[in-house]
Amino acid sequence: LADALYWDTLDPYHYVRLQPLSTDEVLVIIGGEDHKAGEADDGEQRFAVLEHWARERLPDLGAITHRWSGQVLEPIDFVGFIGRSPDEEHVFIVSGDSGQGITNGLVAGILIADLITSGSNAWEDVYSPARKIYKNLGEYISENITPLKNFAEYLSASEIASVEGLRSGEGCLVRSGLQKVAACRDQKGQLHLHSASCTHLGCVVHWNSLEQCWDCPCHGSQFAPDGTALNGPAVSPLAELEKPAHHQAAE
Numbered sequence: 001l002a003d004a005l006y007w008d009t010l011d012p013y014h015y016v017r018l019q020p021l022s023t024d025e026v027l028v029i030i031g032g033e034d035h036k037a038g039e040a041d042d043g044e045q046r047f048a049v050l051e052h053w054a055r056e057r058l059p060d061l062g063a064i065t066h067r068w069s070g071q072v073l074e075p076i077d078f079v080g081f082i083g084r085s086p087d088e089e090h091v092f093i094v095s096g097d098s099g100q101g102i103t104n105g106l107v108a109g110i111l112i113a114d115l116i117t118s119g120s121n122a123w124e125d126v127y128s129p130a131r132k133i134y135k136n137l138g139e140y141i142s143e144n145i146t147p148l149k150n151f152a153e154y155l156s157a158s159e160i161a162s163v164e165g166l167r168s169g170e171g172c173l174v175r176s177g178l179q180k181v182a183a184c185r186d187q188k189g190q191l192h193l194h195s196a197s198c199t200h201l202g203c204v205v206h207w208n209s210l211e212q213c214w215d216c217p218c219h220g221s222q223f224a225p226d227g228t229a230l231n232g233p234a235v236s237p238l239a240e241l242e243k244p245a246h247h248q249a250a251e
């Protein structure tokens with residue numbers, strides 16, 4: 001396999017790159033099978049599809065040594081936001097790299113330096129964080145419907161009859177009156193009960209069994225089983241809820 005960064009145009013897409021380990025050992029990094037944050041909890045299945053996809057194309061692959069999952073922020077027109085922060089004259093931002101941070105970092109180094117030193121750059125409109133995005137309107141609408149659909153979940157039924165039935169590594173949503181409870185049992189067997197209301201703008205979080213955390217489908221925040229905010233835009237932890245006495249006794 002020639003040393004390059006490859007990616008396809010399937011949806012979800014795949015990518016491959018090489019990482020030399022020593023003079024005669026090379027790791028192949030294979031990624032993709034993405035889904036929108038908080039909208040799927042089928043990580044094992046996605047790894048299996050990814051492996052199948054890779055082995056079909058690279059029959060000499062050895063054993064899998066590492067597996068992980070992470071988040072990528074993607075503007076709906078897939079072009080990074082690089083330039084003057086909207087409404088702020090002396091603040092410049094680089095964001096929405098869609099997994100192409102090295103390339104966009106180089107663009108940012110040229111573009112922002114020009115904006116500071118000479119006040120303009122030929123690419124500034126393309127990357128402007130204040131640009132209006134008219135392409136991909138369907139995606140724009142569907143992104144904005146996510147919070148609406150999500151708020152309806154406050155009224156949906158519990159996913160489990162009793163949180164006592166949760167096994168280590170499992171999480172589920174339970175309804176308590178008008179409140180939605182994020183219940184999970186961590187890998188050490190401890191039960192955690194938190195408000196399922198994301199501390200960014202209040203969407204209902206969903207359990208991610210692969211990464212063992214709560215994901216927010218609205219803007220991608222993630223929270224640890226103990227409620228700690230792991231990934232923004234939320235910065236505050238999920239609100240802890242009182243555990244009934246028999247839960248405490250069970251621990």
Ligand code: FES
Pocket residue numbers: 198199200201202203216217218219220221232233234
């Ligand atoms: S409401 Fe959860 S990330 Fe925005």
